[in-house]
Amino acid sequence: MNDNWDESPLYLFDRSFVEKMDLSVGRNGHYWPPESFGEDLFAVLGDRRPDSRWLIVGPERSGSTFHKDPNATSAWNAVVKGSKYWIMFPTSPSQPPPPGVFVSEDQSEVTSPLSIAEWLLGFHAEARKTPGCCEGICNEGEVLHVPSGWWHLVVNLKPSIAITQNFVPKAHLTNVLDFLKNKSDQVSGFKKDVRNPYELFVQKMQEQHPNLLEKALAELNKAQAGRKRKWNELVNGVLEDDNHTEAFSFGFCDGADEDVP
């Protein structure tokens, strides 16, 4: 880190730092998740939850290219040392990905052919003018919230150490259920013995938070029915009358209208 001139320096993500460093996580431990983010519903999965916490270490210029966090989770990112520049975009089905970023039709693959430096030189100015763009610098001791489904790019302005943790807040339960159920080929971070993450999550939620689950599944059904109707409209080329269009929100589960940074 101290003697590196690479344009894209090596960037370390350690998902086992708690075990390796023998840390205790919790109110009286070495660190604990900021309480302002509320309950993490993936906690119902116990040790079968997907990877969820990382120690991130890198020199200046290292960083993360544009992505959305896995399994439609939200995240917090706490800078322990150094500082990070963030640029983010709210999720929206009506808005294309950030300038210079290309996704496959099912959003499973992100192609950002440029290094962070090239993207900043070529697309930063345009991106900053895009509606919804948020940017800022997090310094030591500051914590950033990455809402479910938001695009983000991060670059370390100084040599940095951060801790990040992914979580499922109540507000995004429907998005996570939708992702696990309908994008099962893109689900990541679960151990191999978890064959069906969606079923396991539903089962554990049923045991521990049945009311939340019921509400979220009802929302999911409504969104799926809306998507199906829209599909039929497109395929049949039929324009539905007003009665059919009012309750419909295409891409509801992408959280188009609910995220507040």
Ligand SMILES: O=C(O)CCC(=O)C(=O)O
């Ligand atoms: O480079 C960073 O600190 C951001 C990390 C990040 O976005 C992630 O782990 O999902």
Ligand SMILES: [Fe+2]
């Ligand atoms: Fe991220």
